[in-house]
Each structure stands twice: as C-alpha cells, then as structure tokens.
Amino acid sequence: MTVFVAALVLLGLLFALFYFETALHTGSAIFAAAWLLLGFLAPVLWHPAALLPLILVLAVLNIPALRRALISRPVYGLLSKTMPTISDTEREALEAGTTWWEKELFCGRPDWQMFSQISLPRLTADEQSFIDNEVEQLCGMLDEWQIHHHLKDLPEDVWQFLRNKGFFGLIIPREYGGKAFSPYAQSRVMSKIATRSLTAAVTAMVPNSLGPGELLMKYGTDEQKQRWLPGLADGTELPCFGLTGPEAGSDAGAIPDVGIVCRGEHEGRTVIGLRLTFAKRWITLAPVATVIGLAFRLEDPEGLLGDASKQDYGITCALVPANHPGVETGRRHYPGAPFMNGPVTGRDVFIPLDWIIGGQEMAGKGWRMLIECLGVGRGISLPALATASGEVGYRSVGAFARIRRQFNIEIGKFEGVQEATAEIAALTYTLEAQRHFVTKGLEDGTPSVMTSMAKYHATEMMRTLINHGMDIGGGRAIQLGPRNFMALPYQSIPVAITVEGANILTRSLMIFGQGSMRCHPFLYDELQTLTSKDHQQGLKDFDPLFFRHVGYTLSRMARTLVLGLTAGRFSTIPDDANDFAAPWYRLLNRFSATLSVTADTALAVLGGDLKRRELLSARLGDAHSQLLLASAILKFHAGQPADRANDAHAEYALTRAFHLAQEALFAFYRNFPARFAALLVKAMAFPFGGVVKAPNDDMIRELGTLIMEPTSVRDTFGSFTYLSLDPEDALGRVECTYRKLLEVDDAWQAVLKAVSRGKLSGRSLAEQLDDAAAQGIIRQEDIQPLLEYDAMRYDCLLTDAFDPAFFTEAQAGGSRQPPAPEAEPIFPSSQSAAGGVAGDGNEAASKTERMEAP
Template identity: 45%
Template sequence: MTTTIWSLLLVGALVALTYKRSSLKVAAGVMAAFTVAALLFGAATAVTVISLIFAIGLGVLSLDGFRTNTVTKPIFNFYKKILPQMSETERTALEAGTVWWDGELFSGKPNWQMLLNHPNPTIPQREQDFLDNQVKTLCSMVDEWEISQNGDLAKEIWEYIKKERFFSMIIPESYGGLGFSAQTQSAVLQALTVSGATFSTVGVPNSLGPGELLLKYGTKEQKDHYLPRLADGREIPCFGLTGPRAGSDATSLPDVGVVCKGTWEGKEVLGLKLNFEKRYITLAPVATVVGLAFRMFDPEGLLGDKKDVGITVALLPRHLEGMDIGNRHKPIGSPFMNGPIFGKDVFIPLDFIIGGAEMAGQGWRMLVECLSVGRCITLPSSGAGGGKYSIAATGAYARIRRQFNVPIAKLEGVQERIARIAGNTYTAGAAARVTAIAIDEGHKPSVPSAILKYNLTEIARQVAVDTMDVHGGKAIIRGPKNYVESGYSSVPVAITVEGANILTRSMITFGQGAIRCHPFVLPEMETAKADDLKGFDKALFGHFGFIFSNMSRAMVLNLTNAAFTGVPVSGPTKQYYKQLNKYAASFAICVDIAMSTLGGELKFRELISARLADMVSKMYLASMVLKHWADQGSNKEDLPLVQYSIEKLFYEFEEAHDGFLKNLPARPAAWLLRALTMPFGRRAEAPSDKLTAKVVDLVSYHTDTRERLIQGIYREETYGTSYDNGMRNPLAVYDSLLDRAEKAEGIYKKIGEALKAGKYDEATLSIEGRITDGIEMGVLTADEGEFMLAYEKDVLEMVHVDHFPLEHFGKVAENHDKGKKASKKKSDEATA
C-alpha cells in the first residue's frame, strides 16, 4: 500500500472512532491493532509511528487513576480559579424545569426513537365534551367589535366564564376545578383566539398566577381557602410582577416588604409593611386577590440573622388599606382588563406569604419553575390558534375574491403570503401540541418554553402581517366585518409579555440551554464547586470525547450531506431526519467552540447567543413538525405542507448558522467551523414556487388537509350581537363558500367564454347582471343562475367593509356640521 493510502486509513480509523464515540480503551485497542497491521504490511514508518503514538497515548489516558492525577488535576485546579461565580438567581433559573428533546439536540446525536415513542394521546372524553360544548358556547357569545366599543367583555360573558369554571383549568377537581391536561388547555385557548380579550381573560389565570403558585407551594390552609374560590369565580386573581424599573429583568424588583409588627384583625402580629408599584397587570382592575412579588428585608432580625431575605411572593386581598387598585391601562388591540397596582405602607401578616413564612425568600424559584410550564401553553396557544383562524379565513378569502378575472389565490404574489401563513400555522400547531403532551407526561421543559414563547409569538406577528396583506383594504377598515384587525393590532402584546422577545431570543433560550442542556458543562461546574476531582475527570474527558465526536460527525455528515446516517424511519420524511442529524452535529460543535473561545464573554455577546438560539429553535420546531405529522397518521396529502414547513425552517437554520460563523470573534475558529460544518456553503433552499402553489391549493379549497390544519377553531354559524340577529361567523360563511367554489369556478368559466365570444352587452359589467343576462341568453341554466346569485351574495358579504354615519365619530361630525352650515350660508349669499 502507498503512504497515501495508509495515511487515509489512519485518518479514517480516527474519524470512525470519534464519530462512533468509542471509549478510550476501545480506541487504544483499535490503534494498537492498526499499528500491528502497519508493521506487518509494510506501511510507511511515519504512519506506523503516528498510530503507535495514538495507541500509547489513548492507552495511558484510559488508565483512570493515572489520568486523574497527572492530566486532570492541573486542569481541575486552574478551572476552579477561573470558574465564574454563579449568582443564586442564575442557579435557580438553570435548575428550573427539566431537560427533554432540547437535550437531544444539544447532544449532537439526537435519539429519534425517543421522540417517535413519545406518547400521542387523544384528549380525554370529559375534556373533549368541554371543548365541544362550553368552549363553543363561549365563542358564540363573544363579539370582538362590541368588546372593542364597550371596553370590556359583556356581563353575561363574565358570568359564563365564572359559572363554567374557565379560570380553573389548572386547578384539580378535588378543589372544584376542571383539572385539565396541558393538551386540552392549549386546545381551549386556541379556540378562544376568536377574541383577544377573552383569550387574555381566560389564559392568564391558567398560566403564571396565584392558582399555580398555590397548587405547588401553598399551605394546606391557603389551598383549602383560595382554590375552591378561584375555581368557581368567587375570586378573580391577578399577579403583580412587572414594575416601571423591573420589566424583563424581574430580579431587580424595587418593591419592598419589611418585616415588622402590626395590627391585623385587632391583634398585634408579625408581618410585612409593603411599598410597591406594579403595571401591565392583567385582570388587576377587577381582581379580588393579588399575587405580589417583592423583595423582603428583615432589618431588625425578627425572623433570624438574614437581613436581605430575598424575592418573596404573597397573596393580598383587594380591600387592604393602602393598596390602590382599579385603574386601567388601555392596551392596543382587544381591550382586556389590565392596569396598575400601587401600595403605600400596606401591612399584611406573614401567613399571607404563599407557603407561609418558611417560603420567604423563595419567590424567584417559585416564579421560574411555574413560568417554565406556563410559557409552554398560554402564549404558544395564541400563535397556534391565531394562525389557524388566519389561514381558515385567508385561504378561503383568496379563493372567493377575484381580481383580473381569476381568484387572487392564483396570483403568485398572494400565494407567497398564503403559503407562509399555512406553513407557519402548521409549525406552530405542531410545536404547541407535542410540547403540551410532554408537559402532561411530567416534563417541565424550560428551554422549549423559551423556544415556543419567542418563535410562536413571532410566527403570530408574521401571520398577522401576511393576513393583512392578502386582505388589503378590507383589513384596514374597522368595524364588525373586519375579522383581521383585532388579531393584527393585538400581536405586540404577546410579544412583549412574560419576557420581551428580544430578551428571550438573545439571552434566555441559549443562555439557559448552553449550560442546562449540554451533557457536560453543568457537571463540570458542579464537580468543580464540590471539589470532586474524580467527578470532574469523568465530565472533562467525556467533554473532550464529545467535542472530537461532533467534529467528526459534523465533517462527515456535511461532506456527504448526511447520506449515510441512520434514522429509524423510512418514506418521504426520512431525508429530513437525516438533515437534522447533520444540523445537530454542526450545532453541537458550534456551541463548544463558541463557549471555549468566548468564555464568560459569551453572556454579553447577545447576537452570537441569539443566532445559536435560532439554530436550536429551528431544529426543535422541525422535530415537532415531523412528530406531529407522524402522530396525525402520516397523511400523504399533507406532505406539501410538511415539506414547506421543514424547508422554511432549514433555510432559516442555515441563515442563522452562516450569521454565527461570520460574526464569531475568534476568526481561525470560525474558519475551522466553516470547513467542518459548511464546507460547500449554504445548501438549504427556500420553498420553491411550485411547492408554494401546491400548499395554497391545499388550504384554499375544502380539503382534508385544510380540516386537519384548522382543527379546533370556532366555525359555527353565528356569534355576537353586532347585527340584529347576530353576526354570521366569517369562518362559517367561508366554509359554505368553499363547498360551492369549485362549481362556481366552472360557471365563471362559462361566463368568461361568452364574454370572449361577444355575447354580452358591453354595458353589463356587474357579475349579477352577467348572471341574469346569461340565463336569458342560454349561457347559464336557471339552476346555475340561481346558484350563482346566492353564491355572489355571500361573496359580497365577505368582501364588504363597514361604514358609519358621520355622527358616529362625535366631535368630528360636529366640526364638519359647522363647516357645512358656513358653506351653505356663503352659497345662499352668492345666490342672493
């Protein structure tokens, strides 16, 4: 054999060993065997020597005791010196929640069988009955236009929400609540996106708030008193966290509670004097009980030696002296109840602390643990439900709205927007459903909660913009007929709350994931802190092997475009699993190189962190799409939608990947990474025009794919009271129109051919006139004419926009009335 061949064999053996993540002992044995073979078959001396060095080196390193004392110990001592101190708040945030599929993506070698084996339960019958009855009834009662004009839900809606216990989806039945699964909670909230105000009113008490905090941390007395009252609506909760100087940085709370003695119900008790200012608090204007987060101090040592006790959470009844509550903010979009809360020298007993005095100072842990679950359900449901509503309306509108003698769904510029709405909706629905099931299975996925919060609310923003673009003028005129405006104007609310999206993307998603999900970083930190040399040695050399493995995997998978990687599926989606293997390996080595070259500075390089967050987010969402498609029965009809969603996510992954490599400060490391992970540049392509057209056809006709995509939204015939007999639900009208659209298109074609043949009077321009004349001329049958007149009546109803008397606008009308009178006077004078 030539030197070149032996050199290639040696490199191949090393790559294979690292690719397969072989142990040190196995690697040493393979290298020893290679050395013997090289000697027997006359390999070049250099190759033999190099293989011998590897064999000896790996063999020595496989001796645990020797390795620990000679190699690891100096590194261990140095590491302890440079290890940055982790604050208690940072540690609490890292320890909140559990690692789930996000950990597999950080591993660089995802276990697809684990995801495919993840349960796919149906919604329990009791919960499905609630969706089919109470949820539909509530949707039928809301009228977003009426709510916007009145500034509140109607009284009967409030009463129905309380009566049917919508506030208690997370409260167990034993306390009088509904005790729903996370999957059902998400389904309820998705249906309620028909009204932003109703969604917020129901969603917030079932997310981060007094109910969840009481369930997890409350004393028995607190649970027994409050939970039944919260369940049946006797108490309306709100939660005060955000203030003027503590928004996304919740740990910087300036609100203070000082331990002191005071009078409560005629007795002197030990308690807290509170001073606080909160804002943006949903349900605050009507709340009867306030969950309050504040910083607790004990300057006189009445509870112990600790002066700064820490962030604490307490429950405050509305009637407390010194608490000012009841004013409202006026959010953009749907006017849900939201307002400020002020407190001046408000005294409460210590047993108002959730969990009692022993939970004083534990508020930050309580908040982040609850938030990791709540963020996976409420806000993602708004993105998924809003997308379903939008594509149901927009796809149908584009089919029945004609311009240039064709449905606008046939115009490629319009198709681009519709397909994007459909793909984003499919992605959002998949991620919301599969992650909710993970919560039902006992996971508390903190990193996926950040992924979903950011990505699904951003999806909602893009969906709203695209929906507005397709509807054009119809979407910008306010009134009962405008079913687009409320969702469009409300989108920034979801993007802002529970941590602004800028923060979530640039600091939280990867900031938590890099340590929490990495298989070795946290063990290294914990063993160093515990002065555990053996534990550190195991983590350190595991980390070294992990790095070399991901380097090999990234190189091989990218050079071969993942052609030979194994995945446990076959069929049309197999290629996507393979590509995700490639992306996961590339992401994992990018993470380690970024952390090793930037160190603690990475925390402050927010755009680097944001791009890494984008990379893991796109992989997570693509995984959810694949799992969702499999869960729904792997319907071949849906494949264009799956393909569009995946190709869009892959394109966005590579965009973030390329941006990361271009901006990594350590340029030699960036060049190495590009050679390993993007040797041929960006390979993913955005969805093609042909695929875009296929997706549009699937969602703008009455297809099974459309039905699966929009499942769960409210589509009954009427709702609200904007018109004398209730307003027709636009989605119900669109369903009816789509049922007739194919027949109508055949008749449009007949009329068009007659026009080309010159059979029509040139003055007959309206479609109604052409239908009537067409019957007389024999172009259409009487049945076809009757069908088309009814069809066009419904089309016109959906195309029309609202208009109001000038007096509707109050003082504006008065001003113009004065102008009319002045103009008339001048006209009369001129005539005289």
C-alpha cells in the first residue's frame, strides 16, 4: 500500500510539474528530491533497481551530449526525411508580419495581463471631425441607384470631392500631405461610406489599402516618397496595384509576369533596367489610375545586378506611370458593381532599376512586402464593408420587421423570422467587436494571421446576414429600384468574398497553415533546423527546441485534462472580469488549451502531410478563429453600456462562437486518421461531452425582439453609419417610418387590438380612428399622427415599377438616361388598420403598380 501511495504522489507531482510548465532542470531536481523523501515511506524507492533507472533517465534528459546522442539524433534524422521543403516564397510569407493575441490563444495559456492592457481604439479629434464632416458630406452626395444603374461610375463632382478632401491619402504621413489616420479611423471612414455606396467605398479604399502608397511608406526610397506621396495624398495621382492575372489569383506566388534585367534607353540615356511583360486582371482603379504598382518575377540572366551566380531573384514590385510607353489600361471589367476595375497589360516595357520600390536592394523582396501590406485590405477594408452591411442590415431589417405586418402581427414577432433576425443581430455585434479588436492589433504591428481570419469570417458573416435580410424582405428585397435597401448590398457579396484571396483558400490553407507556423512557439524554428544544410549545427539547434516542445506539449495535455475535468473553474482570468464575462474567460482558457493539444497532435501524427489535409487544417483554423472572435466580443462588450441589450447580444454571439469552435474540433476528431490519438485528445478535452450548445430558443426570441427595439445597441450601430432621414431615400424611408411608429406605437397597437376584436366600425382607417377616439380607445389628438404613420407605413412597403421605356433605353444603350420609376399615389385612408384594402383594389392603383396588400 505504501508503494502504491508513493507512486500516486510521484505521478501527481509529475502531472503538476507538467501543468505548471516547470523548467527541465528544476523539475528534475524537484522530482528526484521527492523520490528520495518518499523513500522513507516506501524504502523500495531507494533500492538500486529503482534508483539506477531514475538516475539514467535524469542524466539523459539533463546532459545535452547524452540527450543528443540517444534521443535527438534519431528523431532529427527521422523528421528531416519527412518534413517538406520550404520555398523562398513560402519562407518569406511565413516570416512576414507579426503576431498578437491570436498567438496567445494558439499556445494554450493566454496571458490575461496582456489582454487586460489592450485598450480598444478611439478616434482622435481630427479623425472624428473628418467622419462628422467630410464623410457625412460625401455620403449626402451619393445615390447608389444612379451610380449603379445609370452612370456606371461615380459622378465627376464626387471624384473631385474625394481628391480635394484627402480621401485617397488617409494612410499617408502628414509631412507628405496625408492625414496619417489610424487603422481604426480608416475602417470607420470606409465603413460609413459603404453604408451609402459600395462603389464609393471601394474607390476610396483601394488607395488606402494594398497599393503604392503603403508600399512606398514602408519600403520606398526617399526620392520615391518625395516623387509620389504628395500626389497620392492630394489625389492628383491615382494608384492601382497589379498583382493577380489569368494564371495567378489566390496563388499570387505563381505570377508568370517577368522582368528581365537588361540595358535599355530611358530619357535619352542607356541605363540598366528591366524589360517587363505582364498581363494583369481584376485590378481595381486600373482604368483611371495614373500610377501602377506591378508585381513580377525578376530575372537577371547576365548578372547585371552584380551577382553572376544569381539569376532568379523572385517576386519584385515596381512603380510604373500609367502613361509609360507600352503600358495599356482603360478597359473595364464589370464585377457587378460599377467601381473602376479592369486589366493592365504590357509587352517589352522598359523601366529603370530605380523604379523598383525601395530601389535595387529590394529586388526579389516583393512577396514579403506584399504579405505585410495585405493586412490592411484583409484587416481593415473588407471587414469594414462587412461591418457596414451588418449595421445597415441590423437597423433596416429590424425596423422593417416591425413595420411590416402579416396575419395582423409584426413579422418580426414570428419565431421563424426571429431565428433569422437574431443571427443578424449577433453577427453584427460580432463584426463590430472584431473591427475594434483587429484594428487595435494593426496599431501594434502587422498580424498577418489575424487579418486573414478577419477577412474570411467578416465576409462570410456578411454573406449570412444579408441572405437573412433578403429572406425577411422577400419580394420587397429582390425587386430592383431606388426604394430597395437590400438588393445592392446583396450584389456586393461576391466582391468581398473573392478579393484579397478567395475565401476557400484563406480558410483551408492560410489561417491554420500560416497560423501554426507563426503562432506555435517552436514549430517554425524546428523546421528551420530540420532543413538546414549544416546537419551538425542543425542537430545542435534542434535538440533544445525539441525538448522544450515536448515539455510544452505535455504541459498543455495536463492543462487540458485539468480544465476539462473542472470546467476551467479554477483557471486564471483577467482581474477586471465581471460576473457576466468570467465564465466565458474560463471557457477561453479551456478551448485554448484544447486547440493547442489538438494542433500538436495533428502536427506530430501527420507532419508535412497536414498541409495537404485541407479539411482537417481548415477545422483547426475555424476553432482558432472563433476563439479570437470570442476574445473580441468580450473586450467590446466590456466597453459598452451595462444593460440587458448589450448582455443579450454578447451572450448570443459568444455562445455561437464557442459552439462553432466546439463543432469544428468535434469534426476534426471524427475525421482524424489516427483514431486512438483523436479519441484520447477528445476524452481529455471533453470528458463529459460537449460543453456549449447552440443558442437556444429563449435567446433567439430575445434577440429577435431586441433588434426591433430602440436599444443602446441600435444606437451604437447607428453612430457608425450614415443615417438618412430623407423619406424619399431607400434607407431614409424605413428609418423615418420606424421613428414615426415609435412615436405612435401605443395608440397604434390599441387600434390594431380593437380592430382584431371587431370593436371598431368603418371601412376606412380614418373612420375607424374616429370611432376609436369616440370610444376612448385613443385620444382625439392621436388621429392625425396615426394617419400620417399609416401613409408612411404603406409607402414603405411599395416596390418600384418602371415604364417599358426604362428597359428599352437600357437595352439599346441610348444616350439619355432611362426614366426613373414613377411616383405611386398612396391612399392610406382607404386602408383598414388591419392591413386589408377597403373596396376594389384597382381604385387605389397607379399605372405602374397595383397596390399590394400590406
């Protein structure tokens, strides 16, 4: 019995040493001391047959020469044969950028002190003023129906306004005439514009995203900065960037465009330069750009750059004026929205070497430059579009669901509709939380993994919530026209999904593929040693990394088991966590440890083959991403008003995030080829089964109701958007009607209730209201506001209808603008409060549309 107790104590001690991640030498000393002390309880531990194995094991683990010879060398030899080689392009991509909170989550032991010190970004006075004035004024100038269906371009006065007010120079330093706005301010600007016009938002976003401006700021020579940045800041120069082409889309590393180093004529002199041949497509702003950034493969067959042994330099970036001989622009693609997008081509275009961004010393370093700069597009621009879609959808669909009635009840009160509106509400809350969190990360560095997560999940959430909005709007949402507030955002979905890397590739290859290398504390360094040409030095470097990795894995296994058995109740959480947040932080601890162990298991079993197991790696990426979103939601929620509306939105959003993370892990375990390993990890992490269920019906009903109410959350989202109060505007019509409903709602509900019970007489609403006032159901002074609301309500439900000339002119491509839909007469006094049409419906019909029963 004493031996059994001693063994249990030693096993428990070993488990504790792993759990607390004790250093090898310290842990060995503690374990040896405990062994010797326990010998007083169980003398068998002092027997040479027990002591000699202990001494041998501890000696091998703690004496580097023995450890390398007996353990590290065989492991190194085995792994070096199975590890895939890393191309220069892959190496540059992996080394590019920084890591932030996503690394803490991946490593299984989040640093909550670091998290507590993260303060969400705020606008400066200049940034707030720009949004309140210039951006507000710009939004007032935009009519997306006219832009999209008639002009096929921004009006000239809008183009000039964008130039004059500095919209193209938000990221450029002040000394060059730019505004030097923060990532958060850039996101807010683009998001607000996008609530009004996708075309204008994309036009403004590209110069401030991946393009010559950012590349010049980070890598350009002083001469290049002086030459280009002032013009880019004031809009006299308009940039585009040629990256993708017929043979290279998401796989930008496969660029076939080439620049050959040679001698040629430039400005009357013979100089060393590049002869470029390229064919780029899908290049936003290309048809109107004055300067083009180009990515191409640089080759130096004659060794003119000074290194005769090096011919292929790899991807390089250069700046070329659009009017340079041999460059062809002007043609347009048509991506379903009329922002400027088109091909850029050139054959035998000669440019001097100093047109390479950063000069000759940056030759061949273009891929790393691009990877680091892609973060702006992925982390700011596209999520800003998605967030704008969510916030417009939240307010407009929520209002419409309360205005629109069927079966004598607001459609937003049907539980089937609430299932959709609750998702819209939760996803919008998540998008805004993500925006705050990711832009804060971009202030501190260039976190390439986190921005890939942001781009993929933001655009997918946008797809989901807009589709829900279309379902709720029904026929009102699919009929194109200036009244429709859903159709154009719906058409924009594919644009956001496909650019800056197709979503399928981002999810299946990039998030975990790059994330595991960038976020794992040892993996990339180990891979470097395994592919080293100097095997002796590689083995020497590999040995301490490998044993630290083993200790790290054992620590995370112990942590996962403890957190799984205790539901994380005793784990460390932020000191400032309140009662609402505390359980969610414990879940983050638990899921973070689980992700760490699961990822290490996958890497250990599959090795380099995991790169090709995209279904498995995508699920690990999903789990990692949802933990980042949960962190963002918690941080955002802490800064919002302490009320039930915020709690309900955060609760649903967090439940959704953790449930998705859990389901991604479960799907991984079900499909992992090493069944025993998968079942073992799952048993450690979830010993009692799943711990997070999908949002329940009570949560759905509550959020489905809140989206129709004037809450603090609705106000917060409204502060980030352009709020039109023009009753002739697509969104303004809904907003004005909703506000009017809030004013008269008590009286309106009283009338509806009386009508449903047959208490009111009269065929028209006016007659019914008079009777309601006579019976004391409403006040006399309520009658006129109710009639005004009913007129607005009915107008809000109407759909555009066009004369045949609209279609014939559009088809013929006539020079005159097709006629707008005719105004439709509204006869609210002919409508009963129950929503039916009194008398013959044809009496209330315009020549363009028969009145639909509201």
